Amino acid sequence: MRTARGVATLDPVDVGDHICWIAGPGEDTAGPARAFVADGELFGDMVLVLGSAGDAPCGPQSWESLFREVRRGTERAAREGFRALRVLADLSGLAGTETRPDVLARHELRLDALVADSGAILVCRYARAVLTPEAVDQVAGVHPQHLGRGPVGPAFRLFLASRDRWSVSGVVDTEGAETFRTALGELLSSAPVLHLECGDLEFMDSAGMTALAAVARGLPDRRIELHHANATLSRSWSLLGFEHPEIPVELKR
């Protein structure tokens, strides 16, 4: 089972990790990148750097080319006896071309599923300057891990926890509800049944639940199953009247 966490450096990253690195202006990116590459040799990983290991952003040409590189690299790493594929991808160029949060969420969620399935290690680096504040929140919320010092991370994280189960952890409140709605909408549009693990969800306020209900109601031929929702969430959901035939959401303890 993959778990959400923040990391102060790239040293502790492990197989299956999908790390969000939003680099601020003037931040040293070359040092951590070199260390990440060096660790690849140490752990017997095949290393793939898409973009410069230094400051200049020159990452993949397209999201599809990134998916292709990761898939091929994973297969090759397995064939050649490496522990895993270790990727550092500078996505500032892609994000600079298309900054819409829903587009970023869609690609990152697909990447997360790919990383989880393939057992790769993927660090997605973005220059903060190319992202809108909404896009920063959106991108951070769809990675299970983020790189950053200090206790503050994304309010919630949505990621593939196990084979067919996505996880939402943290807090979904009014400040993150729109981001949550976007990410959830992207997930539900690609699966007939979305299993959402809520065991690590601290709570969701009315704005978050309204977002969840709206996504489900907007795709009536799909279904969302919430697993291990806590008592407060279950009660709130009922109190808000969302236990309704028009809202295909089922809460399972």
Next chain:
Amino acid sequence: MNHPDTASAAVPAPETGLRHVLFPYADEDGFLAGTVSFVEHALGAGETVVVAVSGPREQLLREALADTGSADGVAFLDAGGISSNPGRLIPVWQSWMEKVAQSGRPVRAISENRWTGRTSAESAELRYHEWLLNRAFAESPVWWLLCPFDTGAVADGTLEALEGCHPLLLGQDGPVPAAGYAEVPYAFEALGDPCDPDEELVFSAGALAAVRERVTLCAARHGLPGDRLRDLLVAVTEVAANSIKYAGGGTLRTWAEDGRVICEVRDGGFIADPMAGRIRPTLDQNGGRGLWLVQQMCDLVQIRTSAENGTVIRLTMGTEGA
């Protein structure tokens, strides 16, 4: 005792709305005289009767109605299951009324609130609830609500305060307009002074996590257990989010007294609708769910709001559960 709608031509008979009658009584005989006559008259007119009174009173009334052969026509509601938070009572009545109104017959109800064992803040909110009932059902089909009130069981001044919440007062000759009733504005009691509050936290956009952290610290110090804390955090988040959305931010104070954790949020906004949070949200409404959830989560919610002075909302959560 005369029945409410058979006496006193001075009583206005509106086409719609609640005929809300305060019925003070001094002893069990007085209680039975007023309530049995009310029930019998209603049943005689083919009306639906619902009763929500405390256990001992319910038993008393059941036995008296059995003696007169009237018990079968009366629906007794589980008063023990009714929330102690007065902010949740109007939707409970609305739900009951929707159900009983399906019969198509006029409705008469008896409801006796529990006034003993409440804090002064809870009693004040219960009085406000009684006053708000008139507004909540102003447009509904006509129905009668008789509110028995044991004058021997409460503090001096309570009866006078309650007269200000009921348009009608039941006396020996039937209902008469309550002299103290004021349609608007409601005279709120001032909020009590906080008991050694923590340092104030001024918050604005992006600070909901800090607000929750402050509440969590206070709750941990005073032993609020996990589920109750999570309920309180949801409620505080809703209130603080409203402050940010409508007033740009606010100020949080937290403290504890008598086994209760209290969170107070102040801001410069104004809540124009006194029914905010007391009406069950519909599936299609945009927003407006936050205060509803707050009322459902907390043991007590006190709201003081005006265009001149802004809004103060106090949320109370008992460490032992309501």
